[in-house]
Amino acid sequence: MSGDRRESPPVTGGGNGVVEPEKKPAPVIVPSQRLRLHANKDHMPESYEDLQLDFCPSIFSSLEKYLPPNMLHDSREEKVKFMRDILLKYLPHGERTRAQKHREYRQKIISHYKPLKRELYTMHPVAFFVPSFMKAINDNTEDSLRSIISEPSPGVLTFEMLQPRFCELLVAEVENFEAWVNDTKFRIMRPNTMNKYGAVLDDFGLETMLDKLMDGFIRPISKFFFPDVGGATLDSHHGFVVEYGKDWDVDLGFHVDDSEVTLNVCLGKQFSGGELFFRGTRCDKHVNTGSQAEVC
Template identity: 45%
Template sequence: MLKITDPESYHKYVAYVKEHYTPLHSHLYEFNKDVFAPSFRCVVDKKEDLLSTIVEIYPQIYSWELFTAEFCYEFIAEVRHFEKWCMENDIEKRLPNSMNNYGVVLGDFGFYDFLQQLMLEYIKPITTILYPDVGGDSLDYHHSFIVEYALNKDLCLDFHVDASDVTLNICLGNEFTGGDLYFGGIRCAWCQQTPPLKEEEIGVRHEPGHAILHRGKHRHSAQHIKSGERINMIMWCMSSRNQQTPLDECPTWCGNYYK
């Protein structure tokens, strides 16, 4: 089996995949604004305020329709195609993170540049306005992956914070019930274990094609899925500048700062 054990073997792995993997939908790998839902594509084409389509569903949590149903369908098919290719060719499929047991890392089979362009050209202008205090105005790299929830896969995800400055969570599908996101307060590293206040707790329902944008340190969990399968694209967006800034004390953006 082709395995990843260190940075050198990872580079060899990516090169091998690039040379030998034949995409199912090759057009997906080159960014095109046609992937955007009509409402978002409209403001993009007219160079209008990108925030005009975004709804603040709770303080510091935003949502809008981002991708078309066709793109979501084809992207899921591409992920399935890659997973099948890995299994048939005895190729290691990296898990997306330390918490999820199902899914893929999108940079492993060619989607890093696509998502980098999405982040820099369309997400960063939004986060520059919404999250400048945590590096939203200087995002420059990402870790992006697919997570999968179903009755025979991961059922839920425990309460946690992300290893990101800003997280973009896009539901691709399919049909499912349950699996809502639960949020429980923004916390810095000093205060992560403090209990959520009642007014900080909210459940957010996933809708295919829609994005949910939040701070990486906004504590959240994935509630139990009840039926069907939920597949999400997660982008952990990072700022080199913000990641390198030491956190010596509780910052003002922490929900526990004024307590």
């Protein structure tokens, strides 16, 4: 016989005299982390430009403002993992595969193409923008922006923005890239299905500069003038140049841009034409239908 005295679990009596084992406390359920409904405008997000990511780095910077308050001071790696899991949840596998192939395509170009005008690849506001535009952006008020903007039609804004020198550099860089494409016989993806000539600026290294252009100089305008389509929260871009000429595309037919906000810049050396026509805003049901005469 053992001399050990084992402790029996305590029991309690039920109201009907039946002895019941002691009830264990219910497990504590920790609620899952959720994104904020509204962005934390006072939070300065980190940069993710130096990381190899599944998505555009600017998306992570934008999404960081919606992180739960207790995550804002976590390490960058922890924040990336949390945000990446959310993004992957809503991105189909086929789309992830397509994005991965495009990253590989872009990296192949960047590793072989030698830029002509390297100063284009880093944002230099004073060198890129005219003084009146810089002042309006720095003042950061709707009145300051309206002082340099004309609105010939609702939602269509015109203003002086870029220094002539910047435009010359950009044209020269695009011409150099096109020459490289022809010399190497590299098959590139054109900007869209409507143009046979042109280049996607992001594909040969200008993505980071254009991200800064969008964040620091387009979004300050769109937040005032296009708030109903998310003008204050633009987080991605598709930057490209299309080319027109006698032996190239001669025009671009009616279409609706797949964007919340579009910035059009007319570039060139000596040419005629270049007019841009707007036909108003369209509902989702009639995005691609032809225009009709207004009936009074």
